[in-house]
Amino acid sequence: MSGGHVAKASTVYDVAAHSGVSIATVSRVLRRPGDVRASTRERVLASVRELGYVPSAAARGLAASRTGVLGLYFPSLDAMEELGDAEFLPAPGAPLVDLVVDMPDSGVVRPPNLYFDEVLRGSEFEAWRQGFALMVGVGRGTNPTDMVGDIAGRVDGMAILAQSVSAEVLEHVSRRIPVVLIAGPRRGDDFDHVSVGNTEGMQALTTHLIDGCAVTDFAYVAGPVDSPDDAERHAGFVAALHSRGLDPAQVPVHRGEFSRLRGRAVASTLLDGRRMPRAVVCANDQMALGVLDVLGAHGVSVPGDVIVTGFDGIEAGRQASPRLTTVRQPMVDLGRAAMRAILSRLENPDQAPISLRLPVKVLLRESSEGHL
Amino acid sequence: MSGGHVAKASTVYDVAAHSGVSIATVSRVLRRPGDVRASTRERVLASVRELGYVPSAAARGLAASRTGVLGLYFPSLDAMEELGDAEFLPAPGAPLVDLVVDMPDSGVVRPPNLYFDEVLRGSEFEAWRQGFALMVGVGRGTNPTDMVGDIAGRVDGMAILAQSVSAEVLEHVSRRIPVVLIAGPRRGDDFDHVSVGNTEGMQALTTHLIDGCAVTDFAYVAGPVDSPDDAERHAGFVAALHSRGLDPAQVPVHRGEFSRLRGRAVASTLLDGRRMPRAVVCANDQMALGVLDVLGAHGVSVPGDVIVTGFDGIEAGRQASPRLTTVRQPMVDLGRAAMRAILSRLENPDQAPISLRLPVKVLLRESSEGHL
DNA sequence: CTGAAAGCGCTTACAG
DNA sequence: CTGAAAGCGCTTACAG
Structure with missing residues (x-):
C-alpha cells in the first residue's frame, strides 16, 4: 500500500x-x-x-541563508470578498447534484480579476525559470503589515502590488530583503518599481479619438479617487486634450469605481442628461462594458452615436458587442518583470534603483471604428 | 530616505x-x-x-518543525505554454505605446484557465483563514518530480492537481507530509482526495435532456482520452442513457480535446454528416462554445434545431449567445476543501483517508431551453 | 573525493 | 515572568 x-x-x-x-x-x-x-x-x-x-527547505534555507523562494503580495482580490465564513463543504449525505434554471440575470457576475491572475502567472513563470519557487499572499483588510512581514520572513525577495501597504512597512521589510513595487506610483526613489505606460496609453488613445475620429465632445468615466492607475490614465487623457487645444475642464468626469455596475449607473446618468457626448472614455474595461450594456439596452448605437473606450484589454472586452476599443497593458509581463527586478537586485544589491515602465498597446476595435 | x-x-x-x-x-x-x-x-x-x-521563517520552521505553509501543485497551465524564452522586457528607449487596429480574428484566444485560477483562489483563501501561507508550483513538462519534491520540502502539507505525477513520487512525498489529491481519479485508497460530482452532474443533465426535452438522438463530444474528468462525465452520460432505455452504443462520440478549436472542428464534422442529432452534449464548456460558434455561423438554430450543452460553468458560457446550459463545478470550493483536508490530516494523522466529493449544479439556460 | 565540526536563527521545555 | 541551553536539519569551509 x-x-x-x-x-x-x-x-x-x-x-x-x-x-x-x-x-x-x-x-x-x-x-x-x-x-x-x-x-x-x-x-x-x-x-x-x-x-x-x-x-527540509527550512534547514537548507537556514544553513545556506537563502530560501530559494520569491514572494508576491496582492491587496485583497475583489473576487475574494464573496468568500466568507459560510460553510462550503457539503453536509454528509447531501445530494451531489442540483438542477436549477439559471435565468439571464440570476447570479452575481464574477469579477474576472484577470489582472491579478495574470500578474500571478507571469510571476510564477519567471520565478520558475530562474529556479525559484513562488509564495503568494493576499491581503484581506485586516493587517497587510502582518501578511507582508510573514511573507518577507520566508522569501529572498518580494514584489508588492498594493498601495495599501504603508511606507513604514515597506521600509521595515526592505531592510531584510529586496522589495519591488508593482504598478501604482513610484514610492520615493529608493524602491525598485515596475509599471506600465498608463499615461502614455490613454494619451495615445485619446489623441486618436480626436485626430482620427474627430471627437471634440467627451465624457470621462474615472475609477476610484485613490487609484494611482486611474490618476495616471486621467493625466494622459488631459494631456491629449491639452495637446489638441481642447479644454479638459469642459469634460464631465463621472466616478465609475472601476466596476461594471457603476459603469452602468454612469451610463444611465449620461442618458438622462441633456445630450450625449460623442465619446465616453473609461478608465478601465469593466466600466466601459457597463456603459455598453446600458447604451445597447437603450438602442444607442456604438460607435455610430457614441464611441466608447476602455483600458486594460481584458478578454470580455474582446467578446463584447461591439468589441471594445481599449489599451492593453501587459499584465503577465508585469509579473515577470517584477521577479526579474528582484533577482537583479539580489545579484547586485548596490545597483541604482530600477524603475521599469512596460509599453502598452492601443487596440482599435469596433466600439470606436469607422473613424480610423 | x-x-x-x-x-x-x-x-x-x-x-x-x-x-x-x-x-x-x-x-x-x-x-x-x-x-x-x-x-x-x-x-x-x-x-x-x-x-x-x-x-526568519526558515529558522522558525526548523526549530518548530512546522513551516506554516501549505503547498499547491498544478500541472502545466495551458496559458503558460505561450510564454517562452522570448525577451519580454522593452528595449531601452522603446516607445511606451503602440497603436494597432485589432481585427476580430487577430490575436490568439487566451485560454481562460479559470479552472486553475479558481482552485488557486480557493486554496489561498482557505490557507489564509487557517493561518497558513500558500506556496504554488506549476509543473512544466520537464520533471514534475523535482518540482513536487521541491515544494514538499517547504510545506507542512500539499495538494496536487495532476494525474501527471507518478505514483512513486506521490508515495515518496507522502512519507514526509500529508498529500491530498485534487480531482482526477482516486489513486489507491490511501491518499486523501477531493473531487466533484462529474458523473452525477452529467447524468442529471442528460436525464433532463431526455425527460424534459424529449431528446433521444444524441452526439457526444468528449475530451482527451487520458482525462479522468472526461471519463467520469462520459460515464454519467452513459448511465443516463441506460436508465432511460436508450442505447449508448448508438451515440457517436467525437474527441474534442477540451478545446474550443477542436469543438468547432467537431461541429463542422457534424454538419457534414447526413443529419444533425437533436442534442450535442459536450464534456466541457470550451468545446460546447466551439460547437455554438460553428452552428451559429451556419444558421443552425440553438436550441430550436440542436440543443448544445457543456460542463464546467465558465463565465464565457454565460455570456455566449445563446447562453450555454452546463454543469457548474465548484472550483473555488475544490481548492478550499483541499486545504481543509490537509489541515485535517495534520491534526489527526491517523484518521481514515478522506474522500470528499463536492456537489455540482446543473444550470439550465437558453442553449437547451424551451424544453424545461 | 570524503569527513568532522561549526554555525545558520529560531523555539521550547526546564529551571528558577 | 525570564534566562540558559539544547536542538531543529541542513550547508560549507577546512582538513585530509
Whole structure:
C-alpha cells in the first residue's frame, strides 16, 4: 500500500547512516553531484529513494541563508470578498447534484480579476525559470503589515502590488530583503518599481479619438479617487486634450469605481442628461462594458452615436458587442518583470534603483471604428 | 530616505541585545505576547521596529518543525505554454505605446484557465483563514518530480492537481507530509482526495435532456482520452442513457480535446454528416462554445434545431449567445476543501483517508431551453 | 573525493 | 515572568 503514512520524516542523518557515508556527502550528492564519486552517489541516491527522503527547505534555507523562494503580495482580490465564513463543504449525505434554471440575470457576475491572475502567472513563470519557487499572499483588510512581514520572513525577495501597504512597512521589510513595487506610483526613489505606460496609453488613445475620429465632445468615466492607475490614465487623457487645444475642464468626469455596475449607473446618468457626448472614455474595461450594456439596452448605437473606450484589454472586452476599443497593458509581463527586478537586485544589491515602465498597446476595435 | 538598503538582516540576538533581554524573551514576545510582562514587551517591540527585525521563517520552521505553509501543485497551465524564452522586457528607449487596429480574428484566444485560477483562489483563501501561507508550483513538462519534491520540502502539507505525477513520487512525498489529491481519479485508497460530482452532474443533465426535452438522438463530444474528468462525465452520460432505455452504443462520440478549436472542428464534422442529432452534449464548456460558434455561423438554430450543452460553468458560457446550459463545478470550493483536508490530516494523522466529493449544479439556460 | 565540526536563527521545555 | 541551553536539519569551509 502507498501514501498517507506520514511517519517521522527521514533526515540527512538517516540517509547517511543508511548508505554508510557522512551527512556532508549526502548533502553534496544532492547539491553538487559532480563532486562525489559515482559509486558513492548511486548508493546515497538509493538510500534517498528507499527512505523517502525529502530535504527540509527550512534547514537548507537556514544553513545556506537563502530560501530559494520569491514572494508576491496582492491587496485583497475583489473576487475574494464573496468568500466568507459560510460553510462550503457539503453536509454528509447531501445530494451531489442540483438542477436549477439559471435565468439571464440570476447570479452575481464574477469579477474576472484577470489582472491579478495574470500578474500571478507571469510571476510564477519567471520565478520558475530562474529556479525559484513562488509564495503568494493576499491581503484581506485586516493587517497587510502582518501578511507582508510573514511573507518577507520566508522569501529572498518580494514584489508588492498594493498601495495599501504603508511606507513604514515597506521600509521595515526592505531592510531584510529586496522589495519591488508593482504598478501604482513610484514610492520615493529608493524602491525598485515596475509599471506600465498608463499615461502614455490613454494619451495615445485619446489623441486618436480626436485626430482620427474627430471627437471634440467627451465624457470621462474615472475609477476610484485613490487609484494611482486611474490618476495616471486621467493625466494622459488631459494631456491629449491639452495637446489638441481642447479644454479638459469642459469634460464631465463621472466616478465609475472601476466596476461594471457603476459603469452602468454612469451610463444611465449620461442618458438622462441633456445630450450625449460623442465619446465616453473609461478608465478601465469593466466600466466601459457597463456603459455598453446600458447604451445597447437603450438602442444607442456604438460607435455610430457614441464611441466608447476602455483600458486594460481584458478578454470580455474582446467578446463584447461591439468589441471594445481599449489599451492593453501587459499584465503577465508585469509579473515577470517584477521577479526579474528582484533577482537583479539580489545579484547586485548596490545597483541604482530600477524603475521599469512596460509599453502598452492601443487596440482599435469596433466600439470606436469607422473613424480610423 | 527609505527602502532599498538590504544590509545584514537583524536577528533575535540583535533584538535581545538592543532591548536587554534574552533571545527567549524576544521569541516569546513574538509568539505568545501574553506570557511577557507588558513593559518588557513594549521594550522588545520597540527594538523590533527600530532594527527592522523580521523573523526568519526558515529558522522558525526548523526549530518548530512546522513551516506554516501549505503547498499547491498544478500541472502545466495551458496559458503558460505561450510564454517562452522570448525577451519580454522593452528595449531601452522603446516607445511606451503602440497603436494597432485589432481585427476580430487577430490575436490568439487566451485560454481562460479559470479552472486553475479558481482552485488557486480557493486554496489561498482557505490557507489564509487557517493561518497558513500558500506556496504554488506549476509543473512544466520537464520533471514534475523535482518540482513536487521541491515544494514538499517547504510545506507542512500539499495538494496536487495532476494525474501527471507518478505514483512513486506521490508515495515518496507522502512519507514526509500529508498529500491530498485534487480531482482526477482516486489513486489507491490511501491518499486523501477531493473531487466533484462529474458523473452525477452529467447524468442529471442528460436525464433532463431526455425527460424534459424529449431528446433521444444524441452526439457526444468528449475530451482527451487520458482525462479522468472526461471519463467520469462520459460515464454519467452513459448511465443516463441506460436508465432511460436508450442505447449508448448508438451515440457517436467525437474527441474534442477540451478545446474550443477542436469543438468547432467537431461541429463542422457534424454538419457534414447526413443529419444533425437533436442534442450535442459536450464534456466541457470550451468545446460546447466551439460547437455554438460553428452552428451559429451556419444558421443552425440553438436550441430550436440542436440543443448544445457543456460542463464546467465558465463565465464565457454565460455570456455566449445563446447562453450555454452546463454543469457548474465548484472550483473555488475544490481548492478550499483541499486545504481543509490537509489541515485535517495534520491534526489527526491517523484518521481514515478522506474522500470528499463536492456537489455540482446543473444550470439550465437558453442553449437547451424551451424544453424545461 | 570524503569527513568532522561549526554555525545558520529560531523555539521550547526546564529551571528558577 | 525570564534566562540558559539544547536542538531543529541542513550547508560549507577546512582538513585530509
